[in-house]
Amino acid sequence: MSLTTSDVLTAFHVVSTALTALGHSIASQSSHGQAPSVSSVQSYLTAVQAMQEALTSSNIPPDRDLLAAIMCLGLAELMFPGPSEGLTAHTNAISRILEAHGPARYREGVLHKLFAGFRPLLMIKAIQDRMPSFLHTEDWITIPFETSTPSEVQSLLSQSAMVPRLLRQMDEINSQAINDENISVASQMLSEFNNLLSSLDEWQILAQSHEKRPHYSPRNLDMGLGETSAAHFPRLWFTSITLANALTHVWSLQLICLLEIERLVCTFSLSNTPRVNPFDDSNGGSNLDEARKLMTKICQSMDYLLQDKMKLYGPASAILPLQVAYAVGILDPHGHHVELAVIREIIDRLSQKGLRSFPSHILENNPFVHRWDALLRHYVWNGMPAS
Numbered sequence: 001m002s003l004t005t006s007d008v009l010t011a012f013h014v015v016s017t018a019l020t021a022l023g024h025s026i027a028s029q030s031s032h033g034q035a036p037s038v039s040s041v042q043s044y045l046t047a048v049q050a051m052q053e054a055l056t057s058s059n060i061p062p063d064r065d066l067l068a069a070i071m072c073l074g075l076a077e078l079m080f081p082g083p084s085e086g087l088t089a090h091t092n093a094i095s096r097i098l099e100a101h102g103p104a105r106y107r108e109g110v111l112h113k114l115f116a117g118f119r120p121l122l123m124i125k126a127i128q129d130r131m132p133s134f135l136h137t138e139d140w141i142t143i144p145f146e147t148s149t150p151s152e153v154q155s156l157l158s159q160s161a162m163v164p165r166l167l168r169q170m171d172e173i174n175s176q177a178i179n180d181e182n183i184s185v186a187s188q189m190l191s192e193f194n195n196l197l198s199s200l201d202e203w204q205i206l207a208q209s210h211e212k213r214p215h216y217s218p219r220n221l222d223m224g225l226g227e228t229s230a231a232h233f234p235r236l237w238f239t240s241i242t243l244a245n246a247l248t249h250v251w252s253l254q255l256i257c258l259l260e261i262e263r264l265v266c267t268f269s270l271s272n273t274p275r276v277n278p279f280d281d282s283n284g285g286s287n288l289d290e291a292r293k294l295m296t297k298i299c300q301s302m303d304y305l306l307q308d309k310m311k312l313y314g315p316a317s318a319i320l321p322l323q324v325a326y327a328v329g330i331l332d333p334h335g336h337h338v339e340l341a342v343i344r345e346i347i348d349r350l351s352q353k354g355l356r357s358f359p360s361h362i363l364e365n366n367p368f369v370h371r372w373d374a375l376l377r378h379y380v381w382n383g384m385p386a387s
Helices: 004-031 039-053 063-077 085-101 109-129 138-145 150-161 163-174 180-209 241-268 286-304 317-327 337-352 358-364 369-377
Strands: 216-218 235-238
Touching: 004 039, 004 063, 039 063, 039 085, 063 085, 063 109, 063 358, 085 109, 085 358, 109 138, 109 150, 109 163, 109 317, 150 180, 150 241, 163 180, 163 241, 180 241, 216 241, 235 286, 241 317, 241 369, 286 317, 286 337, 317 337, 317 369, 337 358
Parallel strands: none
Antiparallel strands: 216 235
16 A cells, blocks of 8 residues: 555654654763653653554554654653553554564564564563463464574574463462362473473573584673672673573573472472583582572673663663562572672663663562562572471
8 A cells, every 4th residue: 555645744753753752862861860851751742642643643654663663662761760651551552563464564674673673572571461462372483584584582582482371370370279270280380381491401502502602701890889799790791792682581581480480389389300400510409599590690691781882772681681680689688689789780870871760670560579589488598498
């Protein structure tokens, strides 16, 4: 269908106001205050109004323009403090646009690039919300990538597509009385989480086989924190931002699996075969021991993601890893005081960069904290049953 001049002007207005809003938000990052600038708020509201008017007019812009505009508004939203209702509204709008047009539309060209850019955000949000979506169906996993090779992150997301469904099931069976039927369901879920852990191990082995050098190595950095324990915390440095993003999400998914397995074992009195981790020579420890190590690796990775040259991409990819690491850390605040200090220092730095929503995402509206703290009734953090 050809576009009229009026259609083109409407689409241009929607995209240009969204770009202006993002530009003003980025410019306001230079302010170290907790409130965004007046101009950034005004331009954001103007862009939202332009979007609303376009969607209710007879000249609704093409999905390409709508998706580009929403991407700008979503990035701008990260720089506003407090809860993320606006970001949620934008991601819901993206989902509706994609689903309405079907997976075949996003196989090639600009639309494929937009889809590939939004897919991590939407699939990670499904994990945070513990709610599967259309993106977790086979058609949406395969059809958009029929003419291109998915990146490491995209293949990882496809491999872990069952996670939101499993998390939703966890909430359902934990809200019900323990009976034979739920114990049977829990046992099946235990197998699925263990299978996913093995699958994530295989993903790492395959990814490493494509490289001639290790994906990351330790590096001591002077973070300018004075004589604090966090200042001497070793950091991990990666061979690329793509691998850093992928591996921190692999570790996050593994952490989710390990902690949910512990919940199943404790709640339903299930037995679980000790895990053999191909990346850890000291096998034989508990799931909580492995969780501690993964949490530490995530914390050690944040400085790489927060380099200035990563712009918004690095910090935006840190939300889920930081949420998961913080939820594990506060299970034992004394034993993990160094890691928690690093996380809080990272959040402070993100806020100073203008990403004012991060304290809310990590500390206040963390979707994992209130579920995993139930483990404190069963364990002390050395992995032994609590007395």
